[in-house]
Amino acid sequence: AFAVLGIPSEIKTDNGPAYISKRVADFLALWGVSHKTGIPHSPTGQAIIERAHAS
Structure with a gap:
């Protein structure tokens, strides 16, 4: 993804x-990327990703 985006x-x-x-x-x-973590297995905490995956 880094190569494209x-x-x-x-x-x-x-x-x-x-x-x-x-x-x-x-x-x-x-690579100088900041890493934030959320709550594991939490659809609310990962709303954007869950929406993108439609799960």
């Missing part, structure tokens, strides 16, 4: 294990 200044994810690992944190820090 560019590097985002910030991303928001849930606190799922795939997003809170040190490897992800290091990658985002390398």
Whole structure:
């Protein structure tokens, strides 16, 4: 997605294990991306993504 859309200044994810690992944190820090986390498995906290996925 970075190649097509560019590097985002910030991303928001849930606190799922795939997003809170040190490897992800290091990658985002390398690219200068701020990482905000929400409540895991919360459709309210992830409303924009849930709407995009229609789930």
